[in-house]
Amino acid sequence: MEAVLKIPAHARPRRSRLVPGLLIAAALGFLLLFLVLPLAAVFVEALRKGLGTYVAAVVHPEAIAAIKLTLLVAAIAVPLNTVFGVAAAWAMTRFDFRGKALLGALIDLPFSVSPVVSGLIYVLLFGAQGWFGPWLQAHDIKLIFAVPGLVLATVFVTLPFVARELIPLMQSQGSDEEEAARVLGASGWQIFFRVTLPNIRWALLYGVLLCNARAMGEFGAVSVVSGHIRGLTNTLPLHVEILYNDYNYAGAFAVASLLAFLALLTLGLKTFLEWRYGAELAARAPRGH
Amino acid sequence: MTIAITHLARRFADFRALDDVSLSIAPGEFIALLGPSGSGKTTLLRILAGLDFPDSGELTQDGRDLLRVGARDRGVGLVFQHYALFRHMTVFENVAFGLRVRPRARRPSKAEIADRVDKLLKRVQLEGMAGRYPSQLSGGQRQRVALARALATEPDLLLLDEPFGALDAQVRVTLRRWLRHLHEEMNLTTVFVTHDQEEALELADRVVVMSQGRIEQVGTPDEIYQQPATPFVFEFIGKSNKLPVRIQNGRLHAGDQRFDADGLDGIADGSGVAYVRPEHLALTPTPLESGWRATLRHIYLSGSVAHVELDVPALGQTLEVELGGEESQRRSLQSGMSITVQPRHLTVFPLAGNSGEPDITRRRVVHPRYGQAALARWR
Numbered sequence: 244m245e246a247v248l249k250i251p252a253h254a255r256p257r258r259s260r261l262v263p264g265l266l267i268a269a270a271l272g273f274l275l276l277f278l279v280l281p282l283a284a285v286f287v288e289a290l291r292k293g294l295g296t297y298v299a300a301v302v303h304p305e306a307i308a309a310i311k312l313t314l315l316v317a318a319i320a321v322p323l324n325t326v327f328g329v330a331a332a333w334a335m336t337r338f339d340f341r342g343k344a345l346l347g348a349l350i351d352l353p354f355s356v357s358p359v360v361s362g363l364i365y366v367l368l369f370g371a372q373g374w375f376g377p378w379l380q381a382h383d384i385k386l387i388f389a390v391p392g393l394v395l396a397t398v399f400v401t402l403p404f405v406a407r408e409l410i411p412l413m414q415s416q417g418s419d420e421e422e423a424a425r426v427l428g429a430s431g432w433q434i435f436f437r438v439t440l441p442n443i444r445w446a447l448l449y450g451v452l453l454c455n456a457r458a459m460g461e462f463g464a465v466s467v468v469s470g471h472i473r474g475l476t477n478t479l480p481l482h483v484e485i486l487y488n489d490y491n492y493a494g495a496f497a498v499a500s501l502l503a504f505l506a507l508l509t510l511g512l513k514t515f516l517e518w519r520y521g522a523e524l525a526a527r528a529p530r531g532h
Numbered sequence: 533m534t535i536a537i538t539h540l541a542r543r544f545a546d547f548r549a550l551d552d553v554s555l556s557i558a559p560g561e562f563i564a565l566l567g568p569s570g571s572g573k574t575t576l577l578r579i580l581a582g583l584d585f586p587d588s589g590e591l592t593q594d595g596r597d598l599l600r601v602g603a604r605d606r607g608v609g610l611v612f613q614h615y616a617l618f619r620h621m622t623v624f625e626n627v628a629f630g631l632r633v634r635p636r637a638r639r640p641s642k643a644e645i646a647d648r649v650d651k652l653l654k655r656v657q658l659e660g661m662a663g664r665y666p667s668q669l670s671g672g673q674r675q676r677v678a679l680a681r682a683l684a685t686e687p688d689l690l691l692l693d694e695p696f697g698a699l700d701a702q703v704r705v706t707l708r709r710w711l712r713h714l715h716e717e718m719n720l721t722t723v724f725v726t727h728d729q730e731e732a733l734e735l736a737d738r739v740v741v742m743s744q745g746r747i748e749q750v751g752t753p754d755e756i757y758q759q760p761a762t763p764f765v766f767e768f769i770g771k772s773n774k775l776p777v778r779i780q781n782g783r784l785h786a787g788d789q790r791f792d793a794d795g796l797d798g799i800a801d802g803s804g805v806a807y808v809r810p811e812h813l814a815l816t817p818t819p820l821e822s823g824w825r826a827t828l829r830h831i832y833l834s835g836s837v838a839h840v841e842l843d844v845p846a847l848g849q850t851l852e853v854e855l856g857g858e859e860s861q862r863r864s865l866q867s868g869m870s871i872t873v874q875p876r877h878l879t880v881f882p883l884a885g886n887s888g889e890p891d892i893t894r895r896r897v898v899h900p901r902y903g904q905a906a907l908a909r910w911r
Contacts, residue, residue, distance in 0.1 A: 419614065420618055425604055441618075
């Protein structure tokens with residue numbers, strides 16, 4: 244979006260270069276101090292005791308289990324929230340109904356609630372002493388301190404990402420194209436797959452990426468429902484904490500570097516998409532009104 | 533394929549978008565829905581398209597109840613105000629869309645679709661543009677793609693929402709002519725919405741003037757302009773002067789003038805409003821018995837027409853007059869000069885006794901009677 248709003252250099256009013264220079268330096272300095280330095284420290288610490296220790300920490304069975312679990316949780320939570328996000332954005336932007344404002348507020352709820360509280364909610368509901376605990380135990384279903392609990396907590400925390408990415412875009416695009424498709428005889432699914440989806444694909448991918456990044460990195464909510472059973476219910480962020488508490492700093496940083504790498508990968512993809520998606524918007528958005 | 537609209541009503545919360553609208557559309561007719569924004573014309577169009585449904589009333593096509601048929605199956609072509617082209621599809625894909633989404637049994641073969649799209653693109657003069665995206669087209673070209681897309685499914689009824697609204701003036705005029713030709717060629721029943729009276733009067737066989745969810749008048753462009761049925765139509769279409777008048781003993785009083793007049797039979801004494809078109813006022817510099825004395829305040833030529841603004845003290849208002857440009861030059865009209873002005877005919881609406889509103893059921897066209905000597909000789 245920013246690319247569209249940029250004013251060509253020759254059209255900008257002339258101004259002293261000192262102020263922008265200072266502001267840029269301040270912003271860069273801040274970023275360097277609080278973002279780049281810690282991130283670099285992760286990699287430096289991870290490799291401090293040599294590559295051998297690093298590899299050993301990463302291929303440790305418990306680390307491998309944590310990686311698998313993290314991927315599994317993300318693989319369930321992200322598609323669920325993608326479907327929910329698209330459905331919610333569709334409902335919010337294409338229909339008028341009672342309680343629309345409430346739905347909007349509910350979608351934002353996970354953003355405003357502390358992740359730890361979200362985790363606790365599930366323990367209170369499904370834990371051994373929780374509302375549904377006895378019933379679940381009677382039917383031998385284990386949610387809390389097990390993988391389903393991790394998935395539930397992750398779904399809750401990452402729920403807003405896709406919907407919030409799509410709603411403004413779908414609002415600005417309006418429903419003219421969908422109505423045109425309907426008058427031309429398209430069915431609901433044809434409208435969705437041939438008109439709606441292509442129009443939102445980049446924003447959707449962007450939302451999915453953010454959702455995925457959060458799903459893999461979530462600590463608070465997951466920590467509460469996990470129970471920290473090594474090799475069973477430890478995701479990568481939890482594994483890092485355990486290693487750190489065991490004074491295994493090199494190991495902790497090695498595993499943390501995996502997470503950092505995933506984050507950088509997401510960032511790279513996101514930047515690529517922004518570039519791609521921005522170009523798409525600029526090239527294909529109708530001009531002239 | 534006659535379409536009958538009967539007593540349609542549609543409300544949005546507290547807003548009456550349509551209020552008891554009835555209209556019949558004959559096969560092959562070219563109809564303009566004309567009105568200011570909020571007059572309900574777009575709501576009516578959307579109901580015809582099946583994108584909106586009325587709260588009450590009926591809509592039938594040769595006796596078939598159209599309100600039971602959704603937009604998908606109604607078989608109408610619709611061109612949106614901002615075209616609503618599928619932005620991620622090429623011109624070809626846009627036009628082919630309506631054919632490609634058909635169920636397999638009714639879907640033409642690929643070759644047939646390509647053939648049909650090519651023909652349509654030729655018809656809308658966009659050969660060679662098939663591979664372009666909407667963003668690579670000008671406004672006028674997009675408009676024609678939207679039209680080709682709407683025609684691809686061979687609809688019985690073509691609907692256009694402000695078809696020229698987003699185009700610049702020149703393209704608009706060209707496209708207007710072209711659309712009129714296309715209509716004559718295809719003879720397809722067409723309804724279009726516009727707020728531009730010039731567009732409506734130029735294109736349509738019949739114009740439906742709407743205001744506040746109601747139909748004010750239906751008629752040919754000539755009828756709408758020459759015989760406006762209501763004060764709204766007078767004020768909305770063309771220019772007009774509005775005067776307060778009194779009717780007394782079959783005579784029309786306006787300002788200091790009392791006109792013996794034809795056409796006031798059966799109208800009881802009372803107040804009224806009169807409308808007179810600028811070209812229905814006659815001017816002469818000679819002081820005459822009948823006719824208001826006025827001062828020419830301003831005159832300007834626009835093309836072949838001279839617009840004259842008169843101060844009329846007896847009426848306490850200004851009057852607008854139009855006459856041929858050559859005429860005005862020959863008579864060397866100048867600002868500041870004294871003038872006598874006479875209405876050739878006026879349309880009078882007596883005020884209703886209870887509401888004080890103009891009563892459109894007692895509308896009269898009034899011709900003042902001037903003696904030979906009292907007649908302005910110009911025009």
